[in-house]
Amino acid sequence: xxxxxxxxxxxxxxxxxxxxxxxxxxxxxxxxxxxxxxxxxxxxxxxxxxxxxxxxxxxxxxxxxxxxxxxxxxxxxxxxxxxxxxxxxxxxxxxxxxxxxxxxxxxxxxxxxxxxxxxxxxxxxxxxxxxxxxxxxxxxxxxxxxxxxxxxxxxxxxxxxxxxxxxxxxxxxxxxxxxxxxxxxxxxxxxxxxxxxxxxxxxxxxxxxxxxxxxxxxxxxxxxxxxxxxxxxxxxxxxxxxxxxxxxxxxxxxxxxxxxxxxxxxxxxxxxxxxxxxxxxxxxxxxxxxxxxxxxxxxxxxxxxxxxxxxxxxxxxxxxxxxxxxxxxxxxxxxxxxxxxxxxxxxxxxxxxxxxxxxxxxxxxxxxxxxxxxxxxxxxxxxxxxxxxxxxxxxxxxxxxxxxxxxxxxxxxxxxxxxxxxxxxxxxxxxxxxxxxxxxxxxxxxxxxxxxxxxxxxxxxxxxxxxxxxxxxxxxxxxxxxxxxxxxxxxxxxxxxxxxxxxxxxxxxxxxxxxxxxxxxxxxxxxxxxxxxxxxxxxxxxxxxxxxxxxxxxxxxxxxxxxxxxxxxxxxxxxxxxxxxxxxxxxxxxxxxxxxxxxxx
Numbered sequence: 001x002x003x004x005x006x007x008x009x010x011x012x013x014x015x016x017x018x019x020x021x022x023x024x025x026x027x028x029x030x031x032x033x034x035x036x037x038x039x040x041x042x043x044x045x046x047x048x049x050x051x052x053x054x055x056x057x058x059x060x061x062x063x064x065x066x067x068x069x070x071x072x073x074x075x076x077x078x079x080x081x082x083x084x085x086x087x088x089x090x091x092x093x094x095x096x097x098x099x100x101x102x103x104x105x106x107x108x109x110x111x112x113x114x115x116x117x118x119x120x121x122x123x124x125x126x127x128x129x130x131x132x133x134x135x136x137x138x139x140x141x142x143x144x145x146x147x148x149x150x151x152x153x154x155x156x157x158x159x160x161x162x163x164x165x166x167x168x169x170x171x172x173x174x175x176x177x178x179x180x181x182x183x184x185x186x187x188x189x190x191x192x193x194x195x196x197x198x199x200x201x202x203x204x205x206x207x208x209x210x211x212x213x214x215x216x217x218x219x220x221x222x223x224x225x226x227x228x229x230x231x232x233x234x235x236x237x238x239x240x241x242x243x244x245x246x247x248x249x250x251x252x253x254x255x256x257x258x259x260x261x262x263x264x265x266x267x268x269x270x271x272x273x274x275x276x277x278x279x280x281x282x283x284x285x286x287x288x289x290x291x292x293x294x295x296x297x298x299x300x301x302x303x304x305x306x307x308x309x310x311x312x313x314x315x316x317x318x319x320x321x322x323x324x325x326x327x328x329x330x331x332x333x334x335x336x337x338x339x340x341x342x343x344x345x346x347x348x349x350x351x352x353x354x355x356x357x358x359x360x361x362x363x364x365x366x367x368x369x370x371x372x373x374x375x376x377x378x379x380x381x382x383x384x385x386x387x388x389x390x391x392x393x394x395x396x397x398x399x400x401x402x403x404x405x406x407x408x409x410x411x412x413x414x415x416x417x418x419x420x421x422x423x424x425x426x427x428x429x430x431x432x433x434x435x436x437x438x439x440x441x442x443x444x445x446x447x448x449x450x451x452x453x454x455x456x457x458x459x460x461x462x463x464x465x466x467x468x469x470x471x472x473x474x475x476x477x478x479x480x481x482x483x484x485x486x487x488x489x490x491x492x493x494x495x496x497x498x499x500x501x502x503x504x505x506x507x508x509x510x511x512x513x514x515x516x517x518x519x520x521x522x523x524x525x526x527x528x529x530x531x532x533x534x535x536x537x538x539x540x541x542x543x544x545x546x547x548x549x550x551x552x553x554x555x556x557x558x559x560x561x562x563x564x565x566x567x568x569x570x571x572x573x574x575x576x577x578x579x580x581x582x583x584x585x586x587x588x589x590x591x592x593x594x595x596x597x598x599x600x601x
Contacts (some may be wrong), residue, residue, distance in 0.1 A: 002481060003347050003348070003349065003481060004061045004062070004063035004064075004347070004348040004349070005063065005345050005346065005347050005348065005410065005477070005479050006062065006063050006324060006345070006346050006348060006477070007343065007344065007345045007346065007410065007412050007475075007477045007508075007510075008288060008310065008321075008322075008323040008324065008325075008342060008343040009288050009310055009321035009322060009323060009343070009383075009414075009475045010065075010321065010322045010323065010324055010475070011065075011473055011475055011476060011477040012034065012057065012065055012067075012322065012473070012475075013067055013471060013472050013473060014032040014033065014034050014053075014321065014472075014474060015032065015033070015034070015052065015053050015054055015440055015441060015442060016030045016031070016032055016422075016440075016441040016445065016497065016498075017030065017031065017032070017033050017052055017316075017318075017438055017439065017440050017441070018030050018422055018424065018430070018438065018439040018440075018441065019031070019316055019436055019437075019438055020430060020436060020437040020438070020439075021436060021437075026423075027421065028421065028422050028423065028424065028430075028439065029315065029316070029419065029420060029421060029422070030417065030420040030421075030422045030441070030498065031315035031316045031319045031417050031420070032319065032321075032417065032474060033051070033052050033316070033318050033319055033320055034050040034051065034052070034053055034320065034321060034322050035050060035051045035052075035079075035253065035293065035309035035318065035320040035321075035322070036050060036051040036079060036080040036081070036125070036234060036293045036294075036309060037049065037050045037051075037293075037294060037295060037307045037308065037309070037322050038050075038081060038082050038083045038084075038127075038236075038295050039295045039297045039305070039307045040083055040084060040085055040295075040297060041297055041298065041299065041300065042085045042090075044060065044300060045058055045059070045060060046058065046059045046060070046062060046297070047083060047090070047109070048065065048307070049081045049082075049083040049092070050081070050322060051079045051080055051081060052076065052077065052079065052438075052440055053067075053076075053440070054069055054070065054076050054440045054442040055067055055068050055069040055070050055442070056068055056070075056083070056109065058110065061348060062299070062305065062324065062348050063348055068109070068110050069442060070109075070114070071109070071110075071111065071112060071113040071114075072113030072114060074092070074104065074114060075094050075096070075102070076440060077431045077433065077438060077440070078094035078095050078096050078101075079094065079095045079124075079125075080094060080095045080124065080125040080126065080142070080233075080234065080293070081093070081094040082094065082126045082127050082128055084127075084128040084129070084130065086128065086130045086136065087130075087155075088107060089105040089106065089107055090105060090106050090107070090108075090109050090114075091103060091104070091105045091128055092104040092105070092106075092109075092114055093119075093123075093126045093128065094126070095123065095124040095125055095126065095142070096122055096123075096124070097122050097123075097124050098122065099122055100118075100119040100120055100121055100122055101119045101121070101122055101123050101126065102116050102117065102118055102119040103116070103117040103119055103158050104116055104117065105117060117158050118158075119158065120157075120158075120159045120160070121159075121160060123138070123140035123141075123149075124140060124141065124142040124143075124233070125140055125141060125142040125233045125234050125235060125293070126138055126139070126140045126235075127139045127140070127235045127236050127237060127295075128153075129237040129239075129268065131239070131268055132239070134155070135152060135155075135268075136152065136153045136154075136155050137150060137151065137152050137153065137237070137268050137269070138150065138151055138153050138160075139167070139235035139236075139237055139246065140235060141168075141232060141233060141235060141248075142231060142232075142233035142234070143225075143231065143232065143233070144170070144180075144224070144225060144227070144229040144230055144231045144232075145221075145224045145225060145229070147166045147167065147168055147169040147170075147232065148166075148167050148168040148169075148232055148233075148235050148246075148248050149164040149165065149166060149167060150164065150165050150167045150235075150246075150268070150269050150270070151163070151164045151165060151269070152268075152269070165269045165270065167246060167263070167269070167270050167272055168232060168246065168248055168263055168272060169232070170229060170230050170232055171274075172229075172230055172251075173576075174575065174576040174577075175261070175274065175278065175575055175576070176531075176532030176533065176572050176573050176574045176575065176576075177250060177251075177257065177259060177261060177278065177279040177282065177572075177573035177574075177575075178230045178232075178250045178251055178261070179230060179251060179532070179572065180228050180229065180230045180231075180251040180252060180255075181228070181251070181252075181255060181257075182255050182256055182257070183256065183257060183284065183570065183572055184251070184257055184532075184533075184572035184573065185572070186228050187228060187255075188226075188227070188228055193223065193226050193227055193228075196222075196226040197219065197222045197223055197226050200222050200226065201218065201219060201222055204218065230250050230251030230252065231249075231250070231251055231252050231253075232248055232249070232250060233248065233249045233250075233293060234247075234248055234249035234260070234292065234293030234294070235247065235248050236248075236260075236294065236295045236296060237268070238296045238335070240329055240333070240335075241329075241333060242266065243264055243265070243266060243333060244264065244265045244266070244267065244268050244272075245262050245263075245264055245275070245296075245335050246262065246263045246264070246265070246272055247260050247261070247262045247280060247281075247294075247296065247335075248260065248261060248262075248263075249292035249293035249294075249308075249309075250279070250292065253290070253292065253293065253309060253311060253313075253317075253318070253320065254311060254313045254317050255290070255311070256284045256285070256289035256290060256311065257282070257284045257289075257290075257572075257573065258289075258290040258291065258292035258293070258309065258311060259279045259280075259281050259282035259283070259284075259290075259291050259292045259308075259573075260279065260280050260281035260282075260291065260292050260293070260294055260306070260308060260337075261274070261275075261278045261279045261280055262274075262275045262277075262278060262280045262335050263275060264333075274575075275334060275335065276332075276334055276552055276578075277330075277334040277335065277336055277551070277552065277556060277558055278575060279559070279573055280306075280335055280336065280337055281294060281306050281308055281325070281327075281337045281339065282337075282339065282559055282573060283310070283323070283339045283342045283343075284561055284573070285561045285562050285563055285569075286342060286343050286381070286562045287343045287381045287382065287383055287506060287508065288310045288311075288312070288321065288323070288343050288383040289310065289311060290308075290309060290310045290311035290320070290323075291306075291308045291309075291310065291323055291325075291337075291339060291342070292308055292309055293308055293309045294306055294307050294308025294309065295307055295308075296327055296335070301349065303326065303328060303351075303352075304326075304327040304328045304329070305324060305325065305326060305327055306324075306325050306326075306327040306337045307322060307323065307324045307325075308322070308323055309321075309322065309323075310322065310323045312383055312384055312416075313384075314384050314416075315417055315418070315419065315420075319417075321475070323342065323343070325337050325338055325339050325342055325346075326338040326346070326350070326351070326352040327352070328352050330556070334556065334558075336352070336556075336558040337558070338352040338353055338558075339560060340353070340547055340549070340560045340562075341356050341547070341562065342560075342562075344356050344358070344360065344510065345357070345358050345409075345410045345477075345479070345510050355591075355592055356510075356592075357409075358409045358410055358510040358511050358512060359510065359511070359512070359513050359544075359587065359588070359589050359590065359591060360381075360508070360509075360510055360544065360545075360589070361402055361406050361408065361509045361510060361511050361513055361589050362379050362400060362402065362507065362508050362509035362510075363379060363380075363381055363544055363545070363564060364379055364380065364565075365379050365400060365401060365402055365403060365509075366400075366401045366403070367379055367387075367398060367399065367400050367401070367507070368398075368399045368401075369387060369389070369396075369397065369398050369399070370389070370395070370396050370397040370398075371389050371390035371391070371396065372387055372388050372389040372390045372396070372502075373387070373388060374386060374387040374388055375387050377505065378398060378400070378504050378505075378506065378507050379400065379506070379507065379508075381506070381508075381564050382505070382506075383414060383416075383505045383506060384505070385505065386416040386418065386503045386504055386505040387503065387504050387505075388418055388501055388502070388503045389493075389501050389502040389503070390501075391501060392496070392499050392500060392501045392502070394493070394494050394495060395492060395493070395494070396492070396493045396502045397490060397491065397492050397493070398490070398491045398493075398504055398507060399457075399488060399489070399490045399491075400488065400489045400490075400491075400507050400509065401457070401487065401488055402486070402487050402488070402489075402509065403487070404487060404514070405455050405485055405486065405487045406485075406486065406487065406509075406511050406512075406513065406514070406589075407483045407484075407485060407511045407512040407513075408453070408480070408483060408484045408485075408486050408489075408509055408510070408511040409479065409480055409481065409483050409484075409510060409511045409512065410477065410478060410479045410480070410509075410510040410511070411451065411463070411464075411477075411478045411489065411507070411508065411509050411510070412475060412476070412477050412478075412506065412507075412508040412510075413449070413451070413475070413476050413478075413491065413504070413506075413507060413508075414474065414475050414504065414505045414506040414507070414508065415447065415474040415475075415496070415502070415503060415504060415505070416474075416503040416504065416505040417500065417503065418500075418501065418503045420498055420500050422498055424439055425441070425443065444470060444471075444472070445472045445497035445498070446469055446470055446471065446472060446495055446497070447466075447469065447471065447472045447473060447474060447495070447496055447497065448466055448467050448468070448469050448493075448494040448495040448496075449466050449467070449491060449492060449493045449494055450462065450464065450465050450466065450467055450491075450492050450494070451463045451464040451466075451478070451489060451490070451491050451492075452489070452490045452492070453484055453486035453488065453489055453490075454486060454487065454488040454490070455485065455486060455487050455488075456487070456488075457487070457488045460488070460490055463478070463484065463486075463489070464478050467494055472497060483511065483512070489507065489509065491504070491507060513588065513589025513590045513591075514589070514590065515588075515589070515590045516590055517586075517587075517588065517590045517591040517592065517593045518541050518542065518543035518544075518586040518587065518588045518590075518593050519541040519542075519543075519586065519593065520541065520586060520593050520594070520595050520596070521538040521539070521541060521543075521546055521584040521585070521586045521593075521595045522538060522539040522541055523537075523538060523539040524536065524537070524538040524582075524584050524595060524596070524598060525537050525538070526582050526598060526600050528600065528601070529570075531574065531576045531577065532572060532573075532574045532575075532576060533570065533571065533572045533574065534550075534570070534571050534574065534580070534582070534600065535568065535569075535570050535571075536548050536568065536569050536570075536571065536582060536584065537567060537568050538567050538568075538584050539567065540567045541586055542588075543586035543587055543588050543593075544564070544587055544588040544589060545562060545563055545564040545565075545586075545587055546562070546563050546567070546569075546584055546585065546586050546587070547560055547561070547562045547563075547584070547585045547587065547592075548560065548561045548562075548563065548569045548571065548582065548583075548584050549582065549583045549584070549585065550571065550574075550580060550581065550582045550583075551580075551581055552575075552578045552579050552580065552581070553579065553581065554581045554597050554599070557581060557582075557583055557597070559573065579599075579601060580599075580600040580601050581597055581598065581599055581600065582597070582598045582600055583595045583596065583597045583598070
């Protein structure tokens with residue numbers, strides 16, 4: 001049996017969501033989205049429920065996924081769906097702050113509708129958890145003002161037993177990774193906060209009937225929400241060896257540093273303390289960044305996986321994808337997630353911390369295109385930049401030159417969207433949500449192309465033919481375990497959803513490169529910038545890139561940040577008062593050379 005491989009972002013059919021403004025109801029802009037994934041394993045089948053998908057996915061191996069639309073009416077526009085298997089039922093719930101959130105259950109979500117269990121209170125980013133003694137708990141919260149809550153539920157009524165318990169509050173002055181903004185740098189000036197508050201305050205209806213005290217309270221609340229405090233959200237509970245691991249996301253989904261951290265306790269409602277190893281899931285650099293608001297699941301081989309949201313956030317703040325990584329517990333009970341090469345190919349049955357089988361062969365390699373602008377972005381290892389053809393006529397081509405015949409084992413083709421304007425399908429209506437209107441398009445939108453390979457640039461042979469595909473895989477991932485001997489790869493684009501203009505954010509090629517591995521990173525220095533930040537510098541050794549690893553012990557370098565084209569990385573995700581060790585690894589097309597471990601403090 002052939003091995004199974006994955007490569008982030010996950011190779012799924014991401015649904016288009018139309019976004020419209022209430023002031024311009026006839027105009028919609030479309031972009032793809034999936035986020036906030038809940039992943040569980042039931043009787044050998046994985047069930048994956050992401051936000052705004054109109055259904056869910058199933059898989060037997062974590063590599064190949066089948067989409068299933070919901071049977072019956074479901075709150076598909078409510079974010080952060082949670083799925084758990086409790087007492088022979090799949091229980092589903094999602095977010096709704098303005099009114100009580102209902103629960104839904106079914107014995108088989110693939111073939112049977114969910115029945116509603118009426119809720120009694122509102123919540124956001126919910127997570128159900130059944131303990132070994134049969135008691136049922138709910139964790140929830142998504143705010144930069146209020147904490148993450150927990151409470152016990154009555155199994156029969158799904159109502160809270162007692163008052164909610166405050167479990168996790170922001171501590172950004174001690175936990176560097178909680179600080180808001182790109183690379184944890186303050187995102188807003190005071191002037192920007194003032195402007196945001198004014199705009200929201202002016203849009204509040206009914207202010208003329210409010211008292212001065214009520215108006216002052218409104219302004220105070222808006223200042224809190226529109227400020228720089230981090231969002232804590234996306235709770236997920238995992239129990240292992242009698243310890244409760246309460247995971248949560250920080251500081252905002254639109255940032256490269258979106259991640260998951262973890263608190264631990266010997267009781268489901270605490271008190272909780274921050275774990276030694278944090279952040280648990282963190283991917284601030286690479287082709288696609290972000291690794292927050294996820295779930296952790298034990299697989300069929302007694303290993304663990306973590307799945308979470310990854311950001312693009314170019315066409316819309318909530319333009320996101322999903323990422324899946326190896327996870328586990330070390331001998332000291334610390335929960336970890338292996339994201340060292342977190343958007344490179346990964347064999348599903350490999351073990352955490354194994355070095356990649358195949359190296360990146362396409363970085364900064366020359367590319368020619370049939371037309372358009374931005375050709376340099378096809379191989380720059382950044383999903384947030386892309387080449388765009390001159391028009392939408394079928395036959396646009398991209399030709400990548402690896403500069404020599406290479407042993408190619410995998411290709412990931414990443415399509416992007418750039419300002420798509422669409423209309424609602426006939427007979428459909430949009431969902432109104434606060435200041436905007438939305439619509440999830442669940443129709444099949446074929447994405448069709450062919451990929452050819454050549455050794456001389458003249459004679460090409462077919463590598464993959466998707467000319468008749470009835471799928472829309474915008475991050476399609478191709479694998480040849482025995483390898484393909486090619487120098488040139490030519491992509492011909494035939495058809496795209498909504499007749500949009502072709503855009504490619506990455507034609508990524510992996511395989512076994514020739515030559516020697518790079519020299520180790522030289523003259524590595526670490527400068528502390530306060531207790532929460534460091535700057536790591538090193539001398540270039542002509543490597544393709546470098547991976548900066550750090551952790552609180554020399555054998556626990558669980559955190560990483562991969563960089564290309566530079567010899568410096570600032571890290572702002574440290575914990576106050578914790579020991580710190582750093583290592584810089586160098587890599588090229590032939591392999592990885594590990595650096596020496598430095599004790600910083």
